[in-house]
Amino acid sequence: MAVKVKIPVPLQRLTQGKEEVEGDAGTIISLINNLDQKYPGLGERVSEGGKLRRFVNIYVNEEDVRFMKNEETEVKDGDEVSIVPAIAGGC
Template sequence: MIKVRIPTPLQKLTNGKAEVECSAKTVAELVDVLDKDYPGMKDRLSEGGKIRRFINIYVNEEDIRFVNKEETSLKDGDAISIVPAIAGGNWNSTSSQLAASSASEYDYI
């Protein structure tokens, strides 16, 4: 069996379970198997057959992007971690929104 660590935002789909077990030969197959057991999982994890950007999947400790992506092989005893990326930035920032909103206020005056 393969152990899959489920991140908090997906635990609603697994009835609160933080770890589930399943069998699959590749990451792509794992997504299908998880979706069968926990409907909605496929849509959360992938888009058009590809793992969503900003979702990191690790087989044991390796990021699948540096192995074989969705086709990364899995074997009995593997531990899978699904981890949302951490990103952000000041693009379209609050300050520019504030600047924009005061500019539009100014337009009305």
């Protein structure tokens, strides 16, 4: 079992059209860096200098990582990670 990572449409070109890929347990930032090895370019889209980009939301099992430890949040095998661009609404 690995960590399941859901890929949004704007990044699917980098994952050969795959909506979901598998990654390794560890911190979010290490997960992203590892995915970047397999899918070059993904890392710099989502993060910059080891930090998540301003307009990237990452959820672990439906919880926003900013309510946990941001990019240092730990994920384990079986967790589901979603990468979601920011969305407008309300006023």
